Amino acid sequence: MSNRKHLLVAALAAAMTGSYGAVPRGIVAVRADTGDVKALIDGVNRAFDAFKAEHTKQLEAVKAGLPASDITAKVEKIGLDLDAFQKALDEHSVKMAALEMGGAGGKSLRDAEYTDAFKAHVKKGDINAALNKGADEQGGYLTPIEWDRTITNKLVLISPMRQLCQVQSVSKAGFSKLFNLGGTASGWVGETDARPQTNTGTFAPLAFGSGEIYANPAATQGILDDSEIDLETWLAGEVQREFAKQEGLAFVSGDGTKKPTGILTYVTGGANAAVHPFGAIETVNSGAAADITSDGIIDLIYDLPSAFTGNARFTMNRNTQRSVRKLKDGQGNYLWQPSYVAGQPATLAGYPVTEVPDMPDVAANATPILFGDFQQSYLIIDRIGVRVLRDPYTAKPYVLFYTTKRVGGGLLNPEPMRAMKISVDA
Known part of the structure; x- marks a missing residue:
């Protein structure tokens, strides 16, 4: 053998x-x-x-x-x-x-000529004006389409909120959405009865602001001249880690000042509870002082209207998962069920669970769990692609790569979402 x-x-x-x-x-x-x-x-x-x-x-x-x-x-x-x-x-x-993925003999880049210009720009700062798609007269440089897409894809993989929520690209500095507040009336009439005018529905706008997120990684000119590393991959990796960290926190708890407005700020009692035309995200009591109970989880699920449960899921951080994994029903069965299939999440009372590190821990008066349809509840706005400004002067002998992205976010609709509020008293 x-x-x-x-x-x-x-x-x-x-x-x-x-x-x-x-x-x-x-x-x-x-x-x-x-x-x-x-x-x-x-x-x-x-x-x-x-x-x-x-x-x-x-x-x-x-x-x-x-x-x-x-x-x-x-x-x-x-x-x-x-x-x-x-x-x-x-x-x-x-x-x-x-x-x-486009190596030797593979598929070519969609914008190969421009990508080559970007590589030259990273190493030496040389640029062909005819290929410049940014504001070159201001020293700016819009990164190649392929590189921009690479960072965006990595953000989706790393930032849980980008995976869960609705993402929309916009071309203006601001974004506003109209909400129908209802109010249209009707009535029953006979064949010859008069038809007086009825009430008409009203609308209310909600503006979604955007902030600018940036990273400023550095490399020596010697490394750029001599190294055989893939500069695009290196820079994309540096940027995506920092952007994903900052974005994830802002989408959850951002105050809306120079950054997205986090979803938790729209919960009843939060800073933006009265901002949305439809009201605040409603809360459900956990059922125990500074703790979570099985009954609290069941109440949270059934407080959400059935119209929104089809794509509903739980979000919580790892510490909270440790607590809910110990919960059992009246027959001694665990509410938490691990997944044995790659790519499939664990479930809690039959609904998927997504770990969001920036959610709060379990504590009195905290909101550690959200449950609902995130696609219908929260909107992430991408203003433009990623921009890179090469700066070889400020920190010699280092070359700085000032990288920016404008992004915003806010509550789309509070109705498909519920939040668990940890009790203060038993």
């Missing part, structure tokens, strides 16, 4: 280097030029089958009190062969992914 694995590994090595040579009978050569991974997968499967068979023999020998050193050595050797196949398969997958 071990010799067979050696043959498989040898065939794999020859295939990966392109020197196919004589391939043992029964072994399919991997064609590196076409990315055929069938032989790699077959090799992994065969090695794993051999591993399971020899491991079973090893366990049986141990139970029977027989010498198992030879079998153990064979199992370890097969394990090494299996690792070699899996490593080769993983490396092949990474290479294929890189090609798909």
Whole structure:
């Protein structure tokens, strides 16, 4: 069995280097030029089958009190062969992914010429005026479309609120939405009765302001000149981490001054409880002093109108999750159910749970849990894309990359959302 694995590994090595040579009978050569991974997968499967068979023999020998050193050595050797196949398969997958993402021989960038200009700008500050899509006369530089999209995508992955809420791009400094307050009246009449004028519905506006978020990472000119790193990836990583941290906090509890207005400020008793034309986000009592109860969770769920429960979910921080994971129903069943499927969230009383680190901890008079349809409740506004200003003068020998993004947010509709308020007294 071990010799067979050696043959498989040898065939794999020859295939990966392109020197196919004589391939043992029964072994399919991997064609590196076409990315055929069938032989790699077959090799992994065969090695794993051999591993399971020899491991079973090893366990049986141990139970029977027989010498198992030879079998153990064979199992370890097969394990090494299996690792070699899996490593080769993983490396092949990474290479294929890189090609798909625009590496050598892969798909071209949507704005390749402009991206090349951006790379030159990052290193030396050189720029072709004909390619400038920003305000070059002011020293500004609008980043390439692909780079801008990269940061935005990372923000969506990292910032839970961007995943949950409605996001809208706008082209103006402000954004205002009209809300129908109702009031339209009607009446029953006979065939010849008069039809007097009835009341007409009214509207009320709500403005969503935006603030500017910035990051200012630095690198020496020497690194920019000599390093072989992917400058776009490096800068995008620096920016997305800082932006995601600041945005996440503002979307939850921002005061609206030079930043988004956080959703918690619209909860009954909050700073903006009276701002929205439809009123405040209603609260539900937790049912215990400085604690959360199972009954409080059930009350929270059923206080939300059934029209909004289809896409409803819980949000809370990790400390709060630790508390609610211990809650049980009257039959002793845990309300919390972990997920055993990749990409699927855990559930609380049957509804998904999303961890939002910036939510408050459980404490008297705090609001640690939100439950509802976030898509219908909160609106995130992106004013423009990401801008980069290269500054080689302020902090010599460092080059600063002053990166900005204008973003806002506010309550779209309080009705699809409920908040749990922790009791002060039992």
